[in-house]
Amino acid sequence: MMDNPFAKKLGFGLMRLPLNNPDDMTDIDRKTLQNMVDVFMERGFSYFDTAYVYGGSEEAIRETLVRRYPRDSFTLTSKLPIFAISTEEEQENVFQEQLQRAGVDYFDIYLLHNVNVENYQTAQKLHTFSFLQQLKSEGKIKTLGISYHDNAELLEEVLSAHPEIEIILLQINYLDWDNPDIQSGKCYEVARKHQIPVIVMEPLKGGTLAGVPKEAEKLFRQYNPDASPASWAIRYAAGLDGVVMVLSGMSTMDQMLDNTAYMQNFVPLNDEEHRIIKEAAAIITANIAVPCTTCGYCxxxxxxxxxxxxxxxxxxxxxxxxxxxxxxxxxxxxxxxxxxxxxxxxxxxxxxxxxxxxxxxxxxxxxxxxxxxxxxxxxxxxx
Ligand code: SF4
Ligand code: SF4
Incomplete structure (x- = not known):
């Protein structure tokens, strides 16, 4: 593992990679991806986040990153798809398959994917936390964590019952902070109470906060004509205490160049920017009919x-x-x-x-x- 994998707070989320065919999530444009990986690494970023269910992403990162860079020059996270597993044996098989797909001997960070009421029950039934601790003791994973998609009450229960959880991936963005279904703010407070470092997913809410309504964009551009709406959202998440990494699911070189430019020397939002973001959030909320993040889990x-x-x-x-x-x-x-x-x-x-x-x-x-x-x-x- 790198000395400080969180030296720069922008991680490359590999869920929405560049595609050759926009209708086939598994038909990844590896040439573009490789160029994006190179820019990311050249600019001093090193954190990559994949998962078993991100169609073809583990293999794509093997070819574009793992086989081309020294193992200790990057941090690779993957996730156990507990929602697709029904036996303890399958757990082991899936993990071995992931190592093989990604071409690594270990994952720097390994997360139990999408913990919610149902998946937590499955994890308890399959003794998944013991399995993960075993992997850690064998050096096959360096840091054990969860990605979480449920309410703050259940999160309190999970973190209290499993002090072995070292890190958590939470959905946090300025639109979902007070959302009663997502409970970004409340879940963040629970993680802070347990002093667990937070990695942020969906800082752009599936791209919603990159392509904001014109009125909201006008507010942003009036303050800073050069800052993209995406930069506001990522800086918002990265500025929260205890947030060690913000993942952005980049699918074009333009997004890569923009994100790595303003996150090179990250500066948190100031008070005036926080005020503007609140105003923009009200406009965006009034304009979104369906807050789908296009994750594709359905x-x-x-x-x-x-x-x-x-x-x-x-x-x-x-x-x-x-x-x-x-x-x-x-x-x-x-x-x-x-x-x-x-x-x-x-x-x-x-x-x-x-x-x-x-x-x-x-x-x-x-x-x-x-x-x-x-x-x-x-x-x-x-x-
Ligand atoms: S509707 Fe489907 S794609 Fe949209 S957020 Fe829900 S699971 Fe994800
Ligand atoms: S969209 Fe309708 S048919 Fe398809 S899984 Fe959902 S409820 Fe079932």
């Missing part, structure tokens, strides 16, 4: 093959379109329905909602999507 479970995050993204864009007569999202929607299930194909089985870390009421929201994009057949139209 996708594998859908028996109707409904591309839930794609539809939510189109819906959000349509809701922000002022022109009532022309909105290109309609065409995109119709294109998608030729390959995937329609929003109205949802059979309300609820499987997706169980996996949604944002606790979205997906079934109801898909009804809104269907209303917005699907023209009812004549016999379904009311008079």
């Amino acid at each position: 996708l594998d479970t859908c028996p109707e093959n409904i591309p839930i995050p794609k539809y939510f993204s189109l819906y959000n864009n349509k809701m922000q379109t002022i022109d009532l007569f022309y909105y290109p999202q309609q065409q995109y929607y119709e294109n998608y329905t030729k390959t995937y299930g329609k929003a109205s194909d949802c059979i309300e089985c609820g499987a997706c909602e169980e996996h949604c870390p944002q606790h979205l009421k997906i079934v109801d929201l898909l009804k809104d999507v269907a209303k917005a994009f699907e023209i009812p057949a004549p016999h379904e139209q009311t008079e």
